[in-house]
Amino acid sequence: MKYDNAITPILDIPDEQKVICLRGIKNCFGTKCIHENLDLDVMRGETIGLVGGSGAGKSVLLRTIIGLNKPTEGMVRVAGIDVWNDANAKQRLPQKWGIMFQDGALFSNLTVIENVMIPLREHTKLSEELILELAELKIMMAGLNLDSAEKLPSELSGGMRKRAALARALALDPEILFLDEPTAGLDPITAGNFDSLLNELQASLNLTVFLITHDLDTLRDACDRIAVLSDKKVSAIGTLDYVRGNAKGWVEEYFSGPRGRAALA
Amino acid sequence: MNADAQAQIEADIQSDKARNDDLPKILYKQAENSIIYLIKGDWNKNSIANVEDEIAQLESEIIAASNVDKIIIDLNKCGNIDTSGAFLISKILETAKNHEREAKIICQNEDLLNLFNKINSYHWDYTFDTVRYTGIALFGKKVYDTWKRFYNELISSLNFMGHTILCFWKAVLNPGHIRWTPTFAIAESAGLNAIPIVCVLTFFIGAVISFMGAQTLNNFGATIFTVDLLGVSVLREFAVLITAIILAGRSDSAFTAQIGSMKMTQEIDAMETMGINPMEMLVIPRVIALLVMTPILVLFAIFSGLAGGALVAIFSLGLSPTMFMSRLQEVGITHFWVGMVKAPVFAFIIAIIGCRQGMMVENDVISLGKNTTAAVVQAIFMVIVVDAIFAMIYNELDV
Known part of the structure; x- marks a missing residue:
């Protein structure tokens, strides 16, 4: 396994293989700091799952990476572009990443298909017809029926909204896919389908996936590596087995609680 | 850059x-x-x-x-x-x-x-079966849809009005059930806080009537009748109408947005499951607050409208304050009551339109915006229509 030895936050690999590279991240709100000296490298083509207790700063870290929350200190590089210092980052990055927010963040005044067409219209010069067809393709890739394409987000169920959001995130064939709690609020069967959909897409589209989750099944079934966020930094990283085997403190509690044992049995 | x-x-x-x-x-x-x-x-x-x-x-x-x-x-x-x-x-x-x-x-x-x-591996087996209308058919469809929407809106408005009257009646019979805290809060935000704007606007309206009236009446050598014109128009129409329109724009949008966002976040569902009647909690306090505050606002409007008119009459037309006051007393108290009677009616219309549109907000942002617009438009429309109906009734009654 190529991920077996990748058990440190900083990896000794060439820069072009690091899709996400965080160095010395510090995030403070007032006097309270939630990240300090945080380093993390994400390899091209892997699925990395970020776990951590409520309030550990997972969402803030995601927002820091995707350019929504400026870190107090530190450097964020995504696909070789410095997110916070490159003057053109805001124009170049949207073509390279797809982001699925926790509640989908679909534009509520547009139908599903229009939501998916937006990034294509914005960033490509393709004909309207082809954009429509591509959007339909992405919707089907995300596991939705085309019957839902003409519906408004408010007419969809929670699981369907997540799929529609995934279709929009995939619209531009991103290199990197960020998912914030992709399976939260879904029933176990739908969540399981989502995991296998993710694996399937990752294999055929050669994606790098960065996901935040609390779902132990997702960690087991979809993630190559797991990064644990506690004590203001990435305190443990590696394959699921490695992290479990070397669990200390919060991580141990996380995996050895009744829910952890049940999911990983 | x-x-x-x-x-x-x-x-x-x-x-x-x-x-x-x-x-x-x-x-x-x-x-x-x-x-x-x-x-x-x-x-x-x-x-x-x-x-x-x-x-x-x-x-x-x-x-x-x-x-x-x-x-x-x-x-x-x-x-x-x-x-x-x-x-x-x-x-x-x-x-x-x-x-x-x-x-x-x-x-x-x-x-x-x-x-x-x-x-x-994907199959495009789904076709959108939308029927497209063109030309005269499109026109016909639009007319039909508009009529149908208007009809449905009317029925559902009357329905809501009936429901509110019923709840209101229950509340009157059993005053212990009235939620006084929200009632006073709304009376403050929708009524008390509207006093400055109502006063300023009616002041200017009064001044304008005085000016326009004097210019025209001067031609007949009847400048003194400016005071009658001012008194009658402010007391009967302008004070109450301007107040109602300000309330429709200012408070109705707030009512719809408040209730609508509660609807969107399922707060109203939560209320219902706790056994709290949303009508009692949200609608009745607004109705009571406006019913009480609108006549007070109209009173303020009348005073500042007359003050605006008086200022112009005294300083610009050269009428003495005593003359103005004695002339104004000739106008008669009937006109005051004719205007004041309309206040609670308008208040009721405005309150229930705002609350109904709020209750009709669905789960998306679009409907919130649409219903807020609808609330203001419908309220102003209804105020003017009802005002016209009042005018016809008064005409028949010779008051």
Whole structure:
């Protein structure tokens, strides 16, 4: 396994293989700091799952990476572009990443298909017809029926909204896919389908996936590596087995609680 | 940002796109009864715009070439292909298959082959069955839809009004059930806080009436009747109408937005499951607050309207304050009551329209905006219509 030895936050690999590279991240709100000296490298083509207790700063870290929350200190590089210092980052990055927010963040005044067409219209010069067809393709890739394409987000169920959001995130064939709690609020069967959909897409589209989750099944079934966020930094990283085997403190509690044992049995 | 920097960014983005991209190319070779397409270059979302037309042309060529029965797509020389590129190439396969030609892909890259298989595994079997109307039919449909919407709105408004009156009656019979805290809060925000704007606007209206009236009446040598004109128009119409329109714009939008956002976040559902009647909790306090506050606002409006008129009359037309006051007393208290009676009626209309539109907000942001607009428009419309009805009634009653 190529991920077996990748058990440190900083990896000794060439820069072009690091899709996400965080160095010395510090995030403070007032006097309270939630990240300090945080380093993390994400390899091209892997699925990395970020776990951590409520309030550990997972969402803030995601927002820091995707350019929504400026870190107090530190450097964020995504696909070789410095997110916070490159003057053109805001124009170049949207073509390279797809982001699925926790509640989908679909534009509520547009139908599903229009939501998916937006990034294509914005960033490509393709004909309207082809954009429509591509959007339909992405919707089907995300596991939705085309019957839902003409519906408004408010007419969809929670699981369907997540799929529609995934279709929009995939619209531009991103290199990197960020998912914030992709399976939260879904029933176990739908969540399981989502995991296998993710694996399937990752294999055929050669994606790098960065996901935040609390779902132990997702960690087991979809993630190559797991990064644990506690004590203001990435305190443990590696394959699921490695992290479990070397669990200390919060991580141990996380995996050895009744829910952890049940999911990983 | 200056133009140079903008141009620099544009160039950077272009070079970013073009850096690794070889332009997509498609070459073809026709053997006896087969065509081989050789795919070269990178096919991705940015580059394929250049070959879109070419692909469409190839498709029609395939359909036209009747002697060809085999299509081969050779991907071994291609660069990077993403889903959109693969989709475009797949269109050739699709066309070939639809016209009973044998079609296949030659590719040694297994990942790429998987991508093609994945794309071809989906079926576009869904068609949108929308009926399109044109010309006179479209016009007819619009008229019908508008009528139907108006009719439904009317029925549902009356329904809501009935419901509110019933709840209001229950509340009056059982005053312990009235929620006084929200009632006072709303009386403050919708009523008390509106006093300055109501006063300022009616002050100016009063001043304008005085000016206009004096100019016209002066021609008949009847300048003194300006005071009658001012008194009658402010007391009967302007004070109450201006107040109602301000309330409709100021408070109705707030009512709809408040109740509507509670509806969106399921707060109203939560209330209902706790056994709290949302009508009692949200609608009745607003109705009571406006019923009490509107007459008070109208009183303020009358005073400041008369004050505006008096100011103009005294300082600009040269009437003495004593003369103004004695003339004003001639106007008669009836006109005051004629105006004041309308206040609670307008208050009731405004309150229930705002609350109803709030209750009708659905689960999306659009309906919140739409219903807020509808609330203000309907309230102003209804206020003016009801005012006209009052005028007709008063006309019959000779007051």
